[in-house]
Amino acid sequence: MEKFLSIQRAGQVFKTRKGAFVALRNIDLNVAQGEFITLIGHSGCGKSTLLNLIAGLTRPTSGVLICAGREIAGPGPDRGVVFQNHSLLPWLSCFDNVHLGVEQVFGQRESKVRLRERTSAALALVGLSHAQQKMPHEVSGGMKQRVGIARALAIEPKVLLMDEPFGALDALTRARLQDELLEIVAATRSTVVMVTHDIDEAVLLSDRIVMLTNGPAATIGEILPVPLPRPRDRVALADDPAYHACRAAVTDFLYRKQSHPAAREAA
Template sequence: MYDYNTATTHYTRERDREEFLVIENLVKAFPTPDGGRVVILDGINLTIGAEEYISVIGHSGCGKSTLLRIVAGLDKATSGLVTLEGKEIRKPGADRMMVFQNYALLPWLTVRENIRLAVDEVLDGASRAEKAGLIDEHLAMVNLTQAADRYPDEISGGMKQRVGIARALITRPKMLLMDEPFGALDALTKRKLQKQVLEIWEGHRQAAMMITHDVDEAIYMSDRIILMTNGPEAKIGEILNVPFPHPRDRHAIYESEEYHKLRDRALDFLEQYQ
């Protein structure tokens, strides 16, 4: 029902995929005090579809977040090329919005005002009434209507992360970038928010790239799982196709034989690099 591919084989087949985001021969290196350099990412090749949800997994130090930051335009590759719809990514843009693990909210602004920041920055041609309506719509989408006038220190971690998600989605970006968005949450809140984010994504399809350490999370949410070798000189070691259709039923997935095979495959790969 599904197949596993090496990175090289899968990249060749990806040439048939709609080339929405394309990463070619990407290398990221940092200089060392002795005049040399340490290579963090070495020869990354990956293509992501316009409505595809992928997760990137690997041990700490493998360059996962660095790769995400390069796609976001917050960092630059040492060599190689990253393009979105054929245009090279050189800086941040409203077509790629980031959800951070640490929420990145301004503490002196309310929930509504934090979301309004993104609206004012990107949708400057919209009227005041249009902006207000859009904010209300997205507050409702993440179940934060009742908390709209609270400040970040008055809401829970899960609610803060929902603010970040609403802020990212409200500009209708072409790509959603998430750096361990559920990593700081307790188990129950994490499961609820995973489900909510996946339901939102299923209703508003866009490219999504998520960094995670959680294999179960990656299987539940993703179309493909990108497994990274250890750094330095980290590479894409393997790419796993997730066979489950959207919308997804967590319990049905976890009870399936395919889930257990996929999970074992991912864990076996990660155990090689412990």
Template structure:
């Protein structure tokens, strides 16, 4: 049974006559514990779809359900990691994570239990040593790890990630991809992630949802990634199944979609 379902989702900005149709009748089911990646060219509605799942926007048509409940507003059952870390600069790493934890668990947990939850989340992303540091005192990769810790600390049912590593250098990005794979394996999280990176999608995903170009973007194809876990990026480089799946993604993105755009 599907854990997260999107049923005929359309999203229009502005009026029907002069507005912009971003998404047109998108339907998708995600199983609990599944890692699903949304990929496509800029303007295909990937981030819009993620924001709808987060409850930051309400669809113009259709409905989104999580575990049988309609999503129509933000909630602690969905943790969001943005491309920009969005840390509050006047708070330490610990305080940034505590802010969300206190909001969700402040009425049910003691101060000591809140502290334990924050410390456990920062330990999960290997930032025990940076708890007392401010955002300007740590690297970009560390800031993103604080953002992941902040999202995980509220124990969300779904982790939503909008190109979380897109602004990082290649080596830092690769390191955090491996870190995310480890965390997801440990927490058994359900993840929906937006990316432009084909190799990132293949390394992390159970399924990859390929979006058509906008306006009126839809799901063009869905590729299952049957590669065993844990995945080693060096071993994948010579794996024939990896190469076949990568070729399918590239064919869709760079042949089918670019031909349509032209």
């Protein structure tokens, strides 16, 4: 597959009162269309910083990022973002939270009926047709996060960016949403870049796992292909040697090759 998202020698330096802080250096990564990439590493290694660069929320200090042949110069509807916090507007219904983005992207060229159809279709995709008119405070945390995913998918982004979207959820809800995400990505053939701290989540979802070195001046340490066929079933994978080999490789990188200083002190 040809590269769809290209990050070339990207670096990020922040100005602080104590001087320059180098967050990322020499990031080189090519992502194919339809590929699912996860970014993993210890806290402070710049995972979210890299995701923000791809989203266009910040500009790189050095290097360049290209999506679908165009340089990323700022936020745009070609990149949808799902945050760890669902970030729903509490005064709008689930439907209206999704419809707001749809209207902004498609409102100038599509009818009101078509905009509502897009919104309903996105909510149906995440299994929330029954909750369209509920307010955010009336639904569970997992349902709020599904609304956030629907909001991102509704604008038909070329790349779906996810910043630990299930990190604040309980284990059972997180597992259910991971399974639903696998189904959604299979149906939409989305290109996904996702930040996670969860090794099992990374192996379950990814085509490749990008492992970052410790910060400051973090960079890509290793990239691990995940040779597990799709569709994937978490129960079947429990006894799959390839699954365990991938999990062991990520664990080895994080806890032996990149053991965090705090972890070493506690050991």
